[in-house]
Amino acid sequence: MLVGRLAQGALGILLGILVPLTALGIGPGALARDDSPAARRDDVPTKEHADGVVDYTLRAALDEHKHIVHGDGTIVWRNASTASVQELFFHLYLNAFKNERTLFLRAPVASGRGTSPVAEWGYIDVRKLVARELDGADLWPGADKTSPGDTDDETDIRVPLPRAIAPGETLTLDVTWDAKLPSIVERTGYVDDFHMVAQWFPKMARLLPSGQWRHFPFYHLAEFYADFGTYDVTIDVPTGMRVGATGARVAASSENGRDLLRFRQTDVHDFAWTAWRSFHQKTSRAEGVDLVALYPPGYDVIADREIATVTFALKYFGERYGRYPYPVLTLVHPPSGAGEAGGMEYPTLITCGGAWYGPPFTHDVESVTMHEFGHQYFYGVVATDEQTWPILDEGINSFAEADAMRAWLGTGSALDFMGLQVSLGALFRAGALPAVHNEPIAQSAETFASGADYGGLVYAGTATILDTLSNVYGHEAFARALGRYTRRYRFEHPTLQEFVAVIRENLGDEAAHNLERAISEKGWVDYRVANAISKRDDVAAGVFDREGKRETVERGTPSGATWRGWALVMRHGTLQFPVDVELRGADGTVQVVRWNGAEEWTRIPYEGKSELTEAIVDPLGNVTLDMNLLNNGFRAARPTMARRTLERATYGAALALQWLMP
Amino acid sequence: MVDAVSARWLRAPARRLGVVVVVYLVHLGLALGFAWPVANLLGDPTLSHPRGDLVLFEPGGLYLVEVLRLGRASLTSAARGMTFAALATLYVGLLPLGALLHALASAKRLTAAELVAAGARSFGPLSLLLGLSLVATALACVVPLGAGGLLEVKLKTALGDRGSDMAQAALWAVALALAAVIGVIHDLARAAAVSRALPGLAAARIGAEAFADHPIRGLTGWGVRGFTGVGLVVLLAWAATHVGVETSLRFAAVTALHQLAAFALVYLRADWLAEAIRHTRRELPFSAEP
Numbered sequence: 001m002l003v004g005r006l007a008q009g010a011l012g013i014l015l016g017i018l019v020p021l022t023a024l025g026i027g028p029g030a031l032a033r034d035d036s037p038a039a040r041r042d043d044v045p046t047k048e049h050a051d052g053v054v055d056y057t058l059r060a061a062l063d064e065h066k067h068i069v070h071g072d073g074t075i076v077w078r079n080a081s082t083a084s085v086q087e088l089f090f091h092l093y094l095n096a097f098k099n100e101r102t103l104f105l106r107a108p109v110a111s112g113r114g115t116s117p118v119a120e121w122g123y124i125d126v127r128k129l130v131a132r133e134l135d136g137a138d139l140w141p142g143a144d145k146t147s148p149g150d151t152d153d154e155t156d157i158r159v160p161l162p163r164a165i166a167p168g169e170t171l172t173l174d175v176t177w178d179a180k181l182p183s184i185v186e187r188t189g190y191v192d193d194f195h196m197v198a199q200w201f202p203k204m205a206r207l208l209p210s211g212q213w214r215h216f217p218f219y220h221l222a223e224f225y226a227d228f229g230t231y232d233v234t235i236d237v238p239t240g241m242r243v244g245a246t247g248a249r250v251a252a253s254s255e256n257g258r259d260l261l262r263f264r265q266t267d268v269h270d271f272a273w274t275a276w277r278s279f280h281q282k283t284s285r286a287e288g289v290d291l292v293a294l295y296p297p298g299y300d301v302i303a304d305r306e307i308a309t310v311t312f313a314l315k316y317f318g319e320r321y322g323r324y325p326y327p328v329l330t331l332v333h334p335p336s337g338a339g340e341a342g343g344m345e346y347p348t349l350i351t352c353g354g355a356w357y358g359p360p361f362t363h364d365v366e367s368v369t370m371h372e373f374g375h376q377y378f379y380g381v382v383a384t385d386e387q388t389w390p391i392l393d394e395g396i397n398s399f400a401e402a403d404a405m406r407a408w409l410g411t412g413s414a415l416d417f418m419g420l421q422v423s424l425g426a427l428f429r430a431g432a433l434p435a436v437h438n439e440p441i442a443q444s445a446e447t448f449a450s451g452a453d454y455g456g457l458v459y460a461g462t463a464t465i466l467d468t469l470s471n472v473y474g475h476e477a478f479a480r481a482l483g484r485y486t487r488r489y490r491f492e493h494p495t496l497q498e499f500v501a502v503i504r505e506n507l508g509d510e511a512a513h514n515l516e517r518a519i520s521e522k523g524w525v526d527y528r529v530a531n532a533i534s535k536r537d538d539v540a541a542g543v544f545d546r547e548g549k550r551e552t553v554e555r556g557t558p559s560g561a562t563w564r565g566w567a568l569v570m571r572h573g574t575l576q577f578p579v580d581v582e583l584r585g586a587d588g589t590v591q592v593v594r595w596n597g598a599e600e601w602t603r604i605p606y607e608g609k610s611e612l613t614e615a616i617v618d619p620l621g622n623v624t625l626d627m628n629l630l631n632n633g634f635r636a637a638r639p640t641m642a643r644r645t646l647e648r649a650t651y652g653a654a655l656a657l658q659w660l661m662p
Numbered sequence: 663m664v665d666a667v668s669a670r671w672l673r674a675p676a677r678r679l680g681v682v683v684v685v686y687l688v689h690l691g692l693a694l695g696f697a698w699p700v701a702n703l704l705g706d707p708t709l710s711h712p713r714g715d716l717v718l719f720e721p722g723g724l725y726l727v728e729v730l731r732l733g734r735a736s737l738t739s740a741a742r743g744m745t746f747a748a749l750a751t752l753y754v755g756l757l758p759l760g761a762l763l764h765a766l767a768s769a770k771r772l773t774a775a776e777l778v779a780a781g782a783r784s785f786g787p788l789s790l791l792l793g794l795s796l797v798a799t800a801l802a803c804v805v806p807l808g809a810g811g812l813l814e815v816k817l818k819t820a821l822g823d824r825g826s827d828m829a830q831a832a833l834w835a836v837a838l839a840l841a842a843v844i845g846v847i848h849d850l851a852r853a854a855a856v857s858r859a860l861p862g863l864a865a866a867r868i869g870a871e872a873f874a875d876h877p878i879r880g881l882t883g884w885g886v887r888g889f890t891g892v893g894l895v896v897l898l899a900w901a902a903t904h905v906g907v908e909t910s911l912r913f914a915a916v917t918a919l920h921q922l923a924a925f926a927l928v929y930l931r932a933d934w935l936a937e938a939i940r941h942t943r944r945e946l947p948f949s950a951e952p
Binding site: 192278296297298299335336337355356357410411412415418419420421422423425426427429430433434529582584614615616619621624628629630631632633634635638639641642643644645646647649650651652653654655656657658660661 | 689692
C-alpha cells in the first residue's frame with residue numbers, strides 16, 4: 001500500500017510538470033478545442049484523444065450452456081514510462097470468484113453487493129501468452145501463480161520477462177484463455193441464459209510514468225484502473241442472442257448457427273459485453289450519440305425513463321464537463337435475478353436497475369442511470385485509480401449525479417409525491433453524516449472498515465462535501481472548477497492532489513483547506529446559535545446636574561427606540577466555512593451579517609428599532625456538512641407546539657384509525 | 663327493542679348525525695393521542711428555527727430528513743410503543759362502534775347513557791367477532807400468498823419478470839379480495855350482533871347467511887363507500903398540497919380540508935353500517951328503502 005501511495009506521489013509530481021506543458025500545447029496527445037459552452041467560457045484546451053498505450057484485438061466465443069468464454073487475440077502494449085521494465089502485470093479479476101479463499105470472497109464485508117454466496121464459481125485460465133518480440137516465447141508458464149504476498153489469491157499476476165523492455169518499445173502478445181463466468185455476483189456472471197461478461201480477459205495493469213506497475217488484487221470494495229487504448233473485439237455467440245458491448249458495432253456476420261459481431265472503440269480502458277436471448281431493444285439519438293437500450297420484456301416504460309435520463313445527461317454533462325467523446329452509449333437493464341449486474345459502468349456501456357413497476361414519483365431509475373452515466377466522465381474519460389482513490393470516481397460522480405438530478409428534476413430529485421419533495425442531496429447528507437467520525441474518506445477502497453462506511457463516506461460523504469463547497473463558494477465558481485478539472489484531465493489519470501489543486505486554483509486556499517480536512521482528517525462542523533438577547537437603551541440612572549438644574553433619573557428609564565443586543569454563534573468542529581447570520585427584530589426587520597467562521601464563537605452585535613427575537617446561522621442551509629441543522633436557530637420566545645406537524649400527524653393517525661377502529 | 667324499529671330509521675346516518683359526530687370526535691381524540699408523541703419528536707426540534715416546523719414542509723426535505731435522522735432512535739422506540747397501543751385500539755374501538763350501530767338501528771331518541779350502555783353491552787360479541795375475523799382473514803390469505811411464495815421461481819422462469827410479478831400481484835389481489843369478503847361478513851355480523859342483540863357466534867352465522875343471500879350487493883355497498891373515501895382522501899390531499907401551510911390562513915384551510923376528509927370517512931362508514939343493519943334484517947329486502 002505504501003508503495004502504491006509513493007507511486008501516486010511520483011505520478012503527482014510528474015503530472016505537475018506535464019500538466020502546465022500540456023496546457024501550453026506542449027507534450028503528448030493532440031489538443032483540440034472543446035466546443036461545449038463551459039469550454040467556451042473557460043477557454044480550456046482539451047485532448048481530443050487519449051495517448052493509447054495498450055490495444056486489444058480479441059475474439060470471444062460464448063458457450064451459453066457452460067457459461068464459458070473462449071478467448072484469444074493480441075495485446076499490443078507500449079512501454080510509455082521513462083524506465084525499462086523487466087516484468088508485466090496482469091489482472092485476472094474473474095479469479096476473485098474461484099473459491100472462498102480469494103481476497104475478494106474472504107473480505108470481511110457484511111452486506112451489500114458481492115456478499116451473497118457464489119452459487120457457481122468463476123475463474124479464468126490463461127492458456128498462452130506469447131511475446132512476438134521475445135522470440136515467440138510463451139511467458140505464461142513462468143508467470144507467478146498467485147498474487148504478490150497472497151498465496152490464496154490469483155487476481156494479480158506477475159509475468160517476468162526474459163529481457164528488459166525499454167521506454168517506447170512495444171510488445172505484441174498473443175494470448176489465449178478461457179473465462180468461466182460465475183453465477184451473477186458483483187457486476188459479472190450469468191443467470192440462465194443472461195450473460196453479463198465483465199472483467200473477462202487478461203487485463204494489463206497500468207504502468208506509471210515512473211516505470212512502476214500500478215497493480216493490485218481484486219479487493220471487495222475496489223474497482224479498476226488501466227491504460228487507455230483501442231479495443232477491437234469480435235464476439236461470437238449463438239444466433240438469436242442479442243448483444244450489447246463497449247464501442248460501436250462495425251461488422252456483423254453469421255456462420256454455422258453463430259453470430260459474429262465486431263465492436264471497436266478507441267480511447268477507452270475496458271471492454272464489457274452482455275448477451276441474452278430475451279433482450280428487447282430501443283434506440284434513440286441525443287447530442288450526436290447513438291443510444292441503445294437493452295432490457296427485459298415488460299420493461300419498456302423503464303427503458304424510456306433511462307433513455308430520457310441519458311438524453312438530459314449527455315447535454316448537461318457535456319456542457320459542464322466536456323463533450324461526451326464516443327459515438328455510442330449502450331444502456332443495459334439486467335433481468336431481476338441478475339440485480340448484482342446492475343448499476344455498473346464500463347466505457348460506453350452502463351448497466352441500470354429498478355423494477356418494471358417502479359413508480360414515476362420515485363426517481364431511483366433515473367438516479368442509478370444518471371450515476372452510471374456520470375462515470376463515463378469520472379472513471380471513463382477522467383481515468384482515476386479507482387482502487388487507491390475511490391473518492392475521485394464514486395465520490396465526485398455522486399456529487400455530479402445529485403447536481404444533474406437537481407438541475408433536471410428540481411427539489412424532488414429523489415421523491416416527488418403529493419407535495420412531498422425530497423432531494424437526492426438531502427438523502428446523501430443523511431447517509432454521510434453518521435459516518436463522518438468513523439474514518440477518512442480519502443483512502444484506498446480496501447482499507448475501509450466496512451461497506452457501510454465505504455458507501456456512506458465515499459459516495460454520500462464526498463457528494464455532501466462538494467455540495468457544501470459549491471453552496472459556500474458559489475455554484476458558478478465550483479462548476480467552473482469541476483469543469484476545468486474534467487477538461488484538463490480528459491483522457492488522463494489525475495490523482496487526488498491534482499483535484500485538490502484545481503479546487504485551490506479556482507476557489508482559493510480556504511476552500512481547498514476545508515476540502516483536505518474534510519476528506520483526509522475526518523473534518524466536521526456544527527454551527528449553533530447559543531443565545532440571542534437585546535434590551536432597549538436605558539438612560540444612565542442617577543443624579544445629574546444639567547444646565548443648573550438637578551435631575552434624578554430612575555433605573556430602567558428608556559431612552560427611546562433603540563434596542564441593542566447580540567447573538568452568540570458557535571462553531572464546533574474542524575472545518576471553517578464562512579456563513580451568514582440572520583438577526584430578526586420583532587418588527588420584522590432582518591439584518592444579515594457575514595461571519596468568517598474562523599473562531600470557535602462570535603458575538604454578533606444587534607442594533608435595531610425593535611427587540612431581537614430570532615437569530616439563525618446559515619439560514620439558507622449552505623453548509624450541508626453541518627452535523628446538526630436543528631440547532632442553527634434561536635428564538636427568544638419559543639413556540640410551545642409544532643402545530644403543523646401535530647395537525648399532519650393527527651390526520652395521518654385519523655386515517656389509520658379508520659382501519660383500526662371502524 | 664331494536665328489532666321493532668321502523669325501517670325508515672334504518673337508512674341514513676344523517677338522522678344520527680350527532681352520534682356520527684361523536685364517533686368522529688372519538689377518532690379525533692385518539693388520533694391526537696397517537697399523534698402527540700410523534701409531533702413532539704418530529705416538530706419540537708424545529709421550534710428554535712425562525713420558520714418553526716414550516717421547515718419540515720419545505721421542498722427538498724432537508725429538515726424533514728434531518729429530524730428523521732437525528733430522531734431515528736426515539737421514533738423507532740415510539741413506533742414500538744404505538745404498535746401495542748394500536749392493537750389495544752382495535753378493541754377499544756369496539757365501544758363507539760357498538761354505540762354507533764345501536765344508534766343507527768334505533769328509531770327513538772337516545773341518551774348518552776343509553777349509548778354508552780349499548781357500547782358496553784355489545785363489547786363481548788363484537789370482540790368475539792373481531793377475533794374470528796382476524797383468524798379467518800389470516801387463514802384465507804395464507805393460501806394464495808403461500809402459493810405465490812412456493813411458485814415464485816417457477817413463475818419467474820415461465821413468465822419472466824413482469825409476468826411473474828403480475829401473477830404474484832394477482833395472488834395478492836385474491837388475498838385482498840378474500841380479506842374484503844371476510845370484512846363485509848364481519849360487518850354484517852356486527853350489525854346483526856348489535857341490532858338484534860345476538861351473541862357472537864349467532865351473529866356470525868347471520869352475517870354469513872346475509873352475505874350469501876346478496877354477495878354482490880354486500881360487496882358493492884361496502885366497496886362503493888370504501889373507494890369513495892379513498893378518492894376523497896386523494897382529492898383533498900391534492901388540494902391541500904396546492905393550498906400549502908405557509909401562512910396561518912392556509913394552515914387553517916388545510917386543517918379544515920383534512921378534518922372534512924376524516925369526518926367524511928366516518929360518515930361513509932356509518933352509512934355502510936346502516937346498510938349492513940338493513941341487510942341483516944331478514945324480514946326486509948336488502949335494498950328496501952325506508
